[in-house]
Amino acid sequence: MAEKANQFGQFNLKSDIISALTAIGFIQPTAVQAKLIPAVLQGHDVVGQSQTGSGKTHTFLIPIINQLEQGKNYVQAVITTPSRELAAQITKAAKQFADKLPYEVTISEFVGGTDKLRQVKQLENNQPQIIIGTPGRIKDLVSSGALKLHAVKTLVVDEADMTLDMGFLNEVDYIAGAMPEKLQTLVFSATMPEKLKPFLKKYLDNPKFEAIPVSTVIAETIDNWLLATKSKDKNDVIYQILSISNPYLALVFANTKDRAKEIASNLRSKGLKVAEIHGDIEPRERRRVMKAIQNLDYQYVVATDLAARGIDIEGVSHVINDDIPGELEFFVHRVGRTGRNGMPGLAITLYGPDEEDEVVELESLGIDFKAKQIKDNQIIDVKDRRARKQRVATTKKLDPTMVGMVKKKKKIVKPGYKRRIKSAIQRKNQMDRRISQREEMRAVRKANKKRGDA
Known part of the structure; x- marks a missing residue:
């Protein structure tokens, strides 16, 4: 049977x-x-x-x-x-x-x-x-x-x-x-x-x-928070987040192994027991660390994308992105480590003013960021980080197959959402091309006029 x-x-x-x-x-x-x-x-x-x-x-x-x-x-x-x-x-x-x-x-x-x-x-x-x-x-x-x-x-x-x-x-x-x-x-x-x-x-x-495409990599159970670091020390910000949230198991992602080592060292200096997963960890030590993580001996894990990719770490309640990754598709891999099997998950992304284009790019896929800030040792809402002039990012496009990997909450997705985003980008590109062509034509006319006057 x-x-x-x-x-x-x-x-x-x-x-x-x-x-x-x-x-x-x-x-x-x-x-x-x-x-x-x-x-x-x-x-x-x-x-x-x-x-x-x-x-x-x-x-x-x-x-x-x-x-x-x-x-x-x-x-x-x-x-x-x-x-x-x-x-x-x-x-x-x-x-x-x-x-x-x-x-x-x-x-x-x-x-x-x-x-x-x-x-x-x-x-x-x-x-x-x-x-x-x-x-x-x-x-x-x-x-x-x-x-x-x-x-x-x-x-x-x-x-x-x-x-x-x-x-x-x-x-x-x-x-x-x-x-x-x-x-x-x-x-x-x-x-x-x-x-x-x-x-x-x-x-x-x-x-x-x-x-x-895996439609549930970024699941409905995951909250995506966005935290502007501006002039703050990111090491301090990460420690504050971990202290305030007290995660069951937090996975902190860094873009480089040197940065991963720096984050881990800082957290250890604050008295936290931290595991590291990156290319500079010796094979025997990596096996020992992975076994210890599986046994829940660590509450905090700092990792790089390549070293951690494909490794199955169960029970991740929090993902913290020290930076938006250089390859934006890694963002989806990172965030997908939490919120599995219907469990709630929280992904907190730190970003600087120069990363606004990357944020907009991710938002255009339907990732619903909630802007946050740390105040009086609490993580609170920011009224509207987008009060300033909006820009549509035109660089670092995600692989088209990644679009299908973001599972959007239906209640916040309006009819024709993807089509309107695509149309808006196309209109912006067309306008940029027209402006560029006009400027070139003006420059040519100006040059011709100068030669005529001479």
């Missing part, structure tokens, strides 16, 4: 797979799973543009495990991911799934910062069916001859844009080059940078592309 009720049955998966999915609580596919699992099962190459929290991990794990040759001790699938923490999360998900099967699935995790010689020795005796790891370590094991990829059927490149950002695409290229020519390649990425396209063209054959 349970198997019939499980909606993953529509994909014609093996009965053991359906039973295992039911056992781990997977009954209904997410949007990305419903769109892409059939294509993966049919052997197509796939490009999935989907955000963290969309269910993309099981989008590739389910078909891979469903199609494994049982009892065959050779590497059948390789999953690369740009960070150790993401590799650990995928490995955990894969093993939880595989543990519910009546047969053994061998899974190994290979990441930097671990004992390479021990891994080489392990591979001498056993080639796992599924490899999950960071590109650098997998490349090292392949180049040493310890890891055999001559019979791999499926390559997964997870968080491809982050892989590109962190400079690991050459390693992935090397790994893919060690695999058979007939290879199924699955690429998952939050965004699709232009520099990623040559890799896709090289390794993917007529891929099925799906962009799955």
Whole structure:
């Protein structure tokens, strides 16, 4: 009865797979799973543009495990991911799934910062069916001859844009080059940078592309507050916010690792116990810190975008943005860390006068900021931060797929909201072009007149 009720049955998966999915609580596919699992099962190459929290991990794990040759001790699938923490999360998900099967699935995790010689020795005796790891370590094991990829059927490149950002695409290229020519390649990425396209063209054959916007990344349960810092010391402002709000778990985002270290150091000087997640934290320490965060040993976590992206930290009640991120789409990733599973969440963004364009850009997507200020050790409303002349931002446009990621509260969205915003921007651009053309024509006429007078 349970198997019939499980909606993953529509994909014609093996009965053991359906039973295992039911056992781990997977009954209904997410949007990305419903769109892409059939294509993966049919052997197509796939490009999935989907955000963290969309269910993309099981989008590739389910078909891979469903199609494994049982009892065959050779590497059948390789999953690369740009960070150790993401590799650990995928490995955990894969093993939880595989543990519910009546047969053994061998899974190994290979990441930097671990004992390479021990891994080489392990591979001498056993080639796992599924490899999950960071590109650098997998490349090292392949180049040493310890890891055999001559019979791999499926390559997964997870968080491809982050892989590109962190400079690991050459390693992935090397790994893919060690695999058979007939290879199924699955690429998952939050965004699709232009520099990623040559890799896709090289390794993917007529891929099925799906962009799955996640409408609940910024959920109705999240309040977005905006706090102008002006001439204030932001370190003091962040400490005040944390002291006043007393969060269950606060995630403070900084744009750089140096700034993250500065914020963490300042909070510690005030007597707070703070965890850091950024590129300068050693691998072993990062694993220890992540475990401590999961155990709720920390109330405050300071992180950078790349280091924290994709890491699942449960119970985040507050997100504080030290700055509006340079890449505006990261704003959506950050804020989406709170307000999950119907729980209330609060995102507080600090901004300076030079960031007004970025604020307007985010507001144009429907993010409803509430202007706040700190007064008498309380966070209170600001009457109207927009009393001054309004400007429409024309720089740092978000990826179009991000527009669908902001779930607006219906009571504040008027009919034709998006259309009117788009029309207003188009009118502004047309007006700017006309003014520029008129100025150019005046300059030409003036120059001609001067030559005539001469």
